Amino acid sequence: MAAAERPTRSDYAAWDEATLRWADVDVYGHVNNARYFELIDTAVNVFLARESGVDIRRLPAIGVVAEVGCRYFREVEYPGSVKLGIRVERLGNSSIIYRVGIFPAADDERPADEAAAEGRFVHVYVDNTDPARPSVPIPAQIRGAVQQLVTR
Amino acid sequence: MAAAERPTRSDYAAWDEATLRWADVDVYGHVNNARYFELIDTAVNVFLARESGVDIRRLPAIGVVAEVGCRYFREVEYPGSVKLGIRVERLGNSSIIYRVGIFPAADDERPADEAAAEGRFVHVYVDNTDPARPSVPIPAQIRGAVQQLVTR
């Protein structure tokens, strides 16, 4: 992975924080790769819960995860907490691609300059009232909330 | 469970905080019972890491969990964070019994008056350099750290 690809603090539009857990750590003392995805989808869902003004779990259209990935640049240290930067890479008609940067906290409590990892998270909205679950336009409350995360 | 048994904020000697995760929540919208134990053992291990002044994972004597339990009084709400109160119920020769109260955060950021749940966590120290893992006295650094959590 080229160093140039490693995201920095200024790449993100909104921030959250999460605490790490003893159970996150594997036999090598590293946070297990699967656990990063718990942080990534929480960053997205907490943002939507806070900014949309609705209980997103009760909307007829729900976001299902079509694809997700994470690149790991450097380990994060347990015990401690991490800063989660969030931005939208692409806001489509029925899908949203988020980027979530995972940063150690710097001494001044701001995120460190460079991300320790970055997740890419693809939500597709589907009609949860129809068992065939066809894709549908992104609900207006969600679209309004994520607009501010589009960084270019 | 009699109301009298439900622990309150003043029962605990030290505090920590933890953020909840989307993946903590089950199909009923409740934090899954197993996930509380991730908060409970993190509260104990973070306290020991911070107060003992040593990397407890590198000590020859390690604390293994002999028994653990949790009583659930009221749900905690995702998204959000919880306050974790900790105290020591019994400090033995080779074992320590902790109590960890899980509290929602009140409006003023203090823990609520009454615990939403309480965990009971029993650590027994064993010699990690001996495959038979005999129990051993609690290391001095650990004993020194937990002394302040003995509440009676």
Add this chain to the structure above:
Amino acid sequence: MAAAERPTRSDYAAWDEATLRWADVDVYGHVNNARYFELIDTAVNVFLARESGVDIRRLPAIGVVAEVGCRYFREVEYPGSVKLGIRVERLGNSSIIYRVGIFPAADDERPADEAAAEGRFVHVYVDNTDPARPSVPIPAQIRGAVQQLVTR
């Protein structure tokens, strides 16, 4: 813990099996204590799903966990799978106390003679259609299913 307390294979009335995961293992190479509770509540819920003949998640009365605990006698080995023995300690009017024994698989694929751990799991049935969630009698389909687990 006295050796006499350690449960044996003949103590259980029904069996299930679960595979362990890399992420279950902590920095000491042990299955993390919280992860046992994922096995314990799966054993109860899978039994109920299979034997009740209904989707228990859709019943108006749902089982909420009031209390749960686990005693650990010996480690289970990752990688591998475990056998889960289940029995009912007490079948009340609105609550059920389960015991779930966690056994390594013996060479002949039967569970080993002695449990590596035992969980105690207390379900209380509540009316999920009422926000106050009052306790209610155990649904007939559930009671019918668990009757066979009452051992004595």
Add this chain to the structure above:
Amino acid sequence: MAAAERPTRSDYAAWDEATLRWADVDVYGHVNNARYFELIDTAVNVFLARESGVDIRRLPAIGVVAEVGCRYFREVEYPGSVKLGIRVERLGNSSIIYRVGIFPAADDERPADEAAAEGRFVHVYVDNTDPARPSVPIPAQIRGAVQQLVTR
């Protein structure tokens, strides 16, 4: 995602099986996206543990996850188990790219024809005895084991 991209049973070189857990399921009744990665890295690590003939956790060179991702085609059903197909997309000098297909079990206990999800898992071998963790050649035992997974 084009239908053509969806992997099928014949794409994989080795198989494993994993049981699902109640705690895997989120508020929508779906297996949480992060939990697939627990299945994916277990498939890789169990294969290596079984086929390499060594305790891979004790080797001086360890595989760290540089990148991982998953595409979700269809939900898997809890309760139940899944079949995990594994193959190697690229066997490099110090890195291995695995593909892990997650399949529901068909009626005849074989995996279904089409994958419900596919993970892509990138291991880079590093010298675990050097704090700088430089990348190193894949250990011979690991290379020997994964050779059979190279599918083209």
